[in-house]
Amino acid sequence: MIEALFQSMLRIRMVEEEIARRYPEQQMRCPVHLSIGQEATAAAIGLALRPQDIAVSTHRSHAHYLGKGGDLNAMIAELYGKASGCCGGRGGSMHLSDERAGFLASTAIVGNSIPLGVGVALQQQLSGVDTISCVFLGDGATEEGVFYESANFAALRKLPVLFVCENNLYSVYSPLSKRQPDTRSLCSVAESLGLSARRLDGNDALAMFDEAAQAVASLRAGEGPVFLECMTYRWREHCGPHFDDELGYRPQGELAAWQGRDPLDTLLQRMGVGMAYRAAVAAPIAEEIASAFAAAEAAPFPLENSVFDGIYRMECAS
Amino acid sequence: MSRDPTINAAAAINEALHQAMAQDERVICLGLGVDDPKAIFNTTAGLQQRFGAARVFDTPTSENAMTGIAIGAALAGARPVMCHQRLDFFLLALDQLVNNAAKWHYTFGRSVPLTIRLIMGRGWGQGPTHSQNLQAWFAHVPGLKVVMPSCAADAKGLLLSSIFDDDPVVFLEHRWLHFAQGAVPEEDIRLPLGKAAVRREGDAVTIVAASYMVVEALHACRALETAGIECELIDLRTIKPLDWDTVLASVRRTGRLLALDTGAATGSVAGEIVARVAMDCWGALKAAPMRLALPDCPEPTSYALTRRFYPGAEEIVAHIGRMLGLTRLPLEHLPERHVHHDVPGSWFSGPF
Numbered sequence: 001m002i003e004a005l006f007q008s009m010l011r012i013r014m015v016e017e018e019i020a021r022r023y024p025e026q027q028m029r030c031p032v033h034l035s036i037g038q039e040a041t042a043a044a045i046g047l048a049l050r051p052q053d054i055a056v057s058t059h060r061s062h063a064h065y066l067g068k069g070g071d072l073n074a075m076i077a078e079l080y081g082k083a084s085g086c087c088g089g090r091g092g093s094m095h096l097s098d099e100r101a102g103f104l105a106s107t108a109i110v111g112n113s114i115p116l117g118v119g120v121a122l123q124q125q126l127s128g129v130d131t132i133s134c135v136f137l138g139d140g141a142t143e144e145g146v147f148y149e150s151a152n153f154a155a156l157r158k159l160p161v162l163f164v165c166e167n168n169l170y171s172v173y174s175p176l177s178k179r180q181p182d183t184r185s186l187c188s189v190a191e192s193l194g195l196s197a198r199r200l201d202g203n204d205a206l207a208m209f210d211e212a213a214q215a216v217a218s219l220r221a222g223e224g225p226v227f228l229e230c231m232t233y234r235w236r237e238h239c240g241p242h243f244d245d246e247l248g249y250r251p252q253g254e255l256a257a258w259q260g261r262d263p264l265d266t267l268l269q270r271m272g273v274g275m276a277y278r279a280a281v282a283a284p285i286a287e288e289i290a291s292a293f294a295a296a297e298a299a300p301f302p303l304e305n306s307v308f309d310g311i312y313r314m315e316c317a318s
Numbered sequence: 319m320s321r322d323p324t325i326n327a328a329a330a331i332n333e334a335l336h337q338a339m340a341q342d343e344r345v346i347c348l349g350l351g352v353d354d355p356k357a358i359f360n361t362t363a364g365l366q367q368r369f370g371a372a373r374v375f376d377t378p379t380s381e382n383a384m385t386g387i388a389i390g391a392a393l394a395g396a397r398p399v400m401c402h403q404r405l406d407f408f409l410l411a412l413d414q415l416v417n418n419a420a421k422w423h424y425t426f427g428r429s430v431p432l433t434i435r436l437i438m439g440r441g442w443g444q445g446p447t448h449s450q451n452l453q454a455w456f457a458h459v460p461g462l463k464v465v466m467p468s469c470a471a472d473a474k475g476l477l478l479s480s481i482f483d484d485d486p487v488v489f490l491e492h493r494w495l496h497f498a499q500g501a502v503p504e505e506d507i508r509l510p511l512g513k514a515a516v517r518r519e520g521d522a523v524t525i526v527a528a529s530y531m532v533v534e535a536l537h538a539c540r541a542l543e544t545a546g547i548e549c550e551l552i553d554l555r556t557i558k559p560l561d562w563d564t565v566l567a568s569v570r571r572t573g574r575l576l577a578l579d580t581g582a583a584t585g586s587v588a589g590e591i592v593a594r595v596a597m598d599c600w601g602a603l604k605a606a607p608m609r610l611a612l613p614d615c616p617e618p619t620s621y622a623l624t625r626r627f628y629p630g631a632e633e634i635v636a637h638i639g640r641m642l643g644l645t646r647l648p649l650e651h652l653p654e655r656h657v658h659h660d661v662p663g664s665w666f667s668g669p670f
Binding site: 054056091095099109113114115117118119120122123124126127145146310311312314 | 393
């Protein structure tokens, strides 16, 4: 398991870094929200879930999609706006989907996919299956009314929902301290709404995997919704490929401190292995990534005259 | 066991829900009050007793999340029918409707078979926030279907089609039409979405209406008939997608258009119809197209302030008279007005 965790995290890191490296080529013509620094949550949760479990996510969803087993080629092609993209080029980076991997969708409005995941759980409960639903959200989304509404309903019906809140301390440039009172934690809010809540070190993949596995087991046993607050940090800018610490919206030294707690290094140390191990794991990933980008670049765009297709599933008579 | 062949639209809606749920176990029915003693004006009566609390359930007062939850359930295999006692309450859920339900098939290629029933109030002091007719907002959003029945049989046939349609449908019920009696077939009837009904044929003027304005237009047509004027009355039934073929063919024949709307004039569906007719039928027009809609003003509550607020059959006759240059309007052939303007009939004693 620990090897799989590391492989998944490293793959996410390397995909994101390649996107960042190639973004200035201006071929990925859509916003990108990178997850560099936040890989541990996606990898741990992705491995704790079964492919049949359904996940939904946010604008910053590359890691969640990949961690859940989403197809890399289809994701990169989607960023390039190509017909072979997971949405045929209609969604871009903020609308990823891979039904076979149980990644229902990411959507681009803060908080907007939370009730979708709860609705999936409602249908799972109604149809008596033992799959669960996983809702990835950020700290900013806990300020949206829809979070309270959705959590309330999940608690009311004891739905099998795993809320995974990545608290990276910032909503774009706005720190949590300007947005929520420091006398109150996200977990205490979640608890008071009726969710079973735990705060975790979001950069400790192994500990998170253990917690997630327990949570998933309790969800399958019908014990009601769980909220995991994963403390982590976004290294790069909110949207785009660059570092932006020079803007001064984060205290000096904060980024460096979090980089010192790199989730990949943390796990390597735990495994008692070094850079040679990392390089060995990286080699096939690098090939896979190069091939995905080459395929995306070579792939055709969707036909221009297909732009109006599929507005409806069922066209009307007239 | 057979029932009276004539029932009102609320009963027709109830019958449609019963038949849909009996036919397909994926149909679920949710909304604030669906299982309460009033059963959303009796439209959801008996559903929970017959189909169980798992499929028919009351919800928290959380319009936005519950809409998203219904979308999520639809994506996972359900066919939800959401019920809201007023359209105005549903405005909190526009994020889920517009950003998710409407876009999902286009973006992700998966259908969202969701029906959202919204009731639009009128009269008895419903006031600024319980009587809005915002159908144009919904019609503006690509990916939604917007249905507005005008009578009991259509309410049943269009609701069944909406529930079994694979796209998100906003189903708009005018509160006054819940009381409208009509012959409604007992069996499962389906009326095609996107197809208008020609209620009366005529050559003088094309009147295009939907929902409650069809009722007022029918009165106007009957009165005008006594003066030898035959109007063609098109009941849109669905305002998105709109049956342009029927509307434009009729206007090309009559050369005149009066578009009616239950909503405020600016940005209305009636305005869209006038625009399209002016662009596509210019050469066939014998008079400038007209529209008759509500004033661009919130609906007041006071009995006095609402007295002249809603255009009806009289105004329709007057508009057509102006369009045709009539010197005398056959107003005496309109049904006698009941004493109070703010109720659907003298039998009504409030509140809604």
